[in-house]
Amino acid sequence: MEHAIADTGWRGSHEGWLGAAYESLLESGVDSVKILPLSKRLNLSRTSFYWFFKDREELLDTLIARWRDKNTGGIIRQSEAYAESVAEAMLNVFDCWISKDLFDSPFEFAVRSWALQSTDILAEVQRADQARIDALCRMFMRFGYDEGPADVRARTTYLVQIGYISMQSREDLALRMKRIPEYIAIYTGQTPQQRELDRFFSRHGYRPD
Incomplete structure (x- = not known):
C-alpha cells in the first residue's frame, strides 16, 4: 500500500x-x-x-486503503484465528475492540463521518460492513451454527460494536473486561471457560480483582 x-x-x-x-x-x-x-x-x-x-484524491484513496486494511482486515483476520470453541473465537474478535493495533476505532468514526458527505465513501463503508458481517457469519458456521442463526448472531455482534463507536461510548478497561463474559454468552450462547478468559485478559495486560 x-x-x-x-x-x-x-x-x-x-x-x-x-x-x-x-x-x-x-x-x-x-x-x-x-x-x-x-x-x-x-x-x-x-x-x-x-x-x-499525484493529487489530493490519491492521498484520500490511500487513507481509505489503510482504513480498509486495518479495520476490515483486522476483524476478518481475528474471526479466522484459531480457537478451541466459539466463545474463544469471539474473544479473538473482541481483541479488536481492545487493541488499537488490530482495529482503530477513532479512524472508524472518522471514516463513517466522512461517508455522510460522500456517496463513494458511503459505498466503501457499506462494502466493509458486509465483508465484516460475512466474516463473523463464517466464524459461527465454522462452529456448527446454521446459516440463519449465524447471520443474526454476526449482525448482533457487529452492530452493537458499531453502535459503541458511533456513540463514542467510553468505558474504562476494568468495566469493559467485567462485561465481556456476559457479552460472549449473549452473542454465542456459550459461557467462556475461565482458561479462555485468562488467556484473553493476559494478552491485554488485565488482572481481574
Whole structure:
C-alpha cells in the first residue's frame, strides 16, 4: 500500500504526509485533509507533496486503503484465528475492540463521518460492513451454527460494536473486561471457560480483582 521512498529529508516522506492526513481526518474531518494545510502542519513546501502523491484524491484513496486494511482486515483476520470453541473465537474478535493495533476505532468514526458527505465513501463503508458481517457469519458456521442463526448472531455482534463507536461510548478497561463474559454468552450462547478468559485478559495486560 505504501511507497518505498528513500528521500525523507526536506520533502518529507510518503508515511509523513499520510500520517498528517490521518491526524487531520481524525481531528477535523475530511475537509481539513488538503495539501496546503498539511504542508503547514509538516512545515514542508506544498510542492514536496507531489513527490509522493499525484493529487489530493490519491492521498484520500490511500487513507481509505489503510482504513480498509486495518479495520476490515483486522476483524476478518481475528474471526479466522484459531480457537478451541466459539466463545474463544469471539474473544479473538473482541481483541479488536481492545487493541488499537488490530482495529482503530477513532479512524472508524472518522471514516463513517466522512461517508455522510460522500456517496463513494458511503459505498466503501457499506462494502466493509458486509465483508465484516460475512466474516463473523463464517466464524459461527465454522462452529456448527446454521446459516440463519449465524447471520443474526454476526449482525448482533457487529452492530452493537458499531453502535459503541458511533456513540463514542467510553468505558474504562476494568468495566469493559467485567462485561465481556456476559457479552460472549449473549452473542454465542456459550459461557467462556475461565482458561479462555485468562488467556484473553493476559494478552491485554488485565488482572481481574
